[in-house]
Amino acid sequence: MGREKPGTSGAWTKLRAAAALQDAPEHPRGHRRDRVHQSRAREWCLTSPPPLQVMLVGDSGVGKTCLLVRFKDGAFLAGSFISTVGIDFRNKVLTVDGVKVKLQIWDTAGQERFRSVTHAYYRDAHALLLLYDVTNKASFDNIQAWLTEIHEYAQQDVVLMLLGNKVDSAQDRVVKREDGEKLAKEYGVPFMETSAKSGLNVELAFTAIAKELKHRSMKLPNEPKFKLHDYVKKEVRGSGCCRS
Numbered sequence: 742m743g744r745e746k747p748g749t750s751g752a753w754t755k756l757r758a759a760a761a762l763q764d765a766p767e768h769p770r771g772h773r774r775d776r777v778h779q780s781r782a783r784e785w786c787l788t789s790p791p792p793l794q795v796m797l798v799g800d801s802g803v804g805k806t807c808l809l810v811r812f813k814d815g816a817f818l819a820g821s822f823i824s825t826v827g828i829d830f831r832n833k834v835l836t837v838d839g840v841k842v843k844l845q846i847w848d849t850a851g852q853e854r855f856r857s858v859t860h861a862y863y864r865d866a867h868a869l870l871l872l873y874d875v876t877n878k879a880s881f882d883n884i885q886a887w888l889t890e891i892h893e894y895a896q897q898d899v900v901l902m903l904l905g906n907k908v909d910s911a912q913d914r915v916v917k918r919e920d921g922e923k924l925a926k927e928y929g930v931p932f933m934e935t936s937a938k939s940g941l942n943v944e945l946a947f948t949a950i951a952k953e954l955k956h957r958s959m960k961l962p963n964e965p966k967f968k969l970h971d972y973v974k975k976e977v978r979g980s981g982c983c984r985s
């Protein structure tokens with residue numbers, strides 16, 4: 742994968758096809774790769790709306806992969822840390838206010854050496870979840886650099902949210918919640934603290950994004966405008982509790 746325009750490269754097309762197969766309805770006998778199943782997947786791909794693209798960004802080790810796995814599978818990847826190589830994605834369908842919203846969530850590598858790969862994907866992102874680790878001050882200090890990068894590569898109207906992850910590690914915390922709130926306010930982005938380990942606010946972060954994207958894409962005339970900031974403020978719960 743290089744700097745080719747997403748959507749036109751061979752790699753991208755392959756990933757889209759793989760995503761369709763992965764999410765298409767399972768064949769009754771479970772033969773995932775047989776012809777019937779493949780044609781159903783193709784049909785499904787043509788008839789369903791394109792997924793809304795959400796990207797996870799932030800320093801290496803802040804918990805992007807774990808957050809995605811928690812959201813997708815409800816599990817926590819404990820144990821030794823394996824860094825993401827390049828970029829990976831998972832699909833998840835959410836029901837938002839009675840409407841099915843399909844999210845394609847891109848898990849990017851936080852390591853500097855993969856930065857050029859990530860840059861190529863920003864343009865297609867409808868939403869970005871920018872993470873830092875509350876037990877790692879450097880990851881918080883780097884948020885400004887991430888925001889500069891987002892400003893340079895992402896769409897101007899991209900939905901952005903700041904997440905302070907790993908709040909379950911209270912004893913190792915070095916970034917106060919107020920500091921996260923202050924930074925988010927400075928940049929005008931919604932903010933919440935999360936834990937991929939306990940599940941705190943994980944579902945909420947993705948649901949809030951899905952709601953905003955759904956309201957933007959449907960624009961129903963009589964529907965009141967959805968206010969992401971207000972929704973997050975209202976719904977977010979303290980890290981002392983255990984929302985999942």
Ligand SMILES: Nc1nc2c(ncn2[C@@H]2O[C@H](COP(=O)(O)OP(=O)(O)OP(=O)(O)O)[C@@H](O)[C@H]2O)c(=O)[nH]1
Nearest residue numbers: 801802803804805806807822824825851907937938
């Ligand atoms: N305590 C705690 N540990 C976490 C949490 N989220 C992730 N971790 C741990 O942090 C380490 C890094 O997590 P990853 O999800 O792989 O980090 P990443 O941001 O995807 O890293 P890159 O792929 O290198 O960009 C792993 O050892 C995880 O088990 C969390 O919410 N709480």
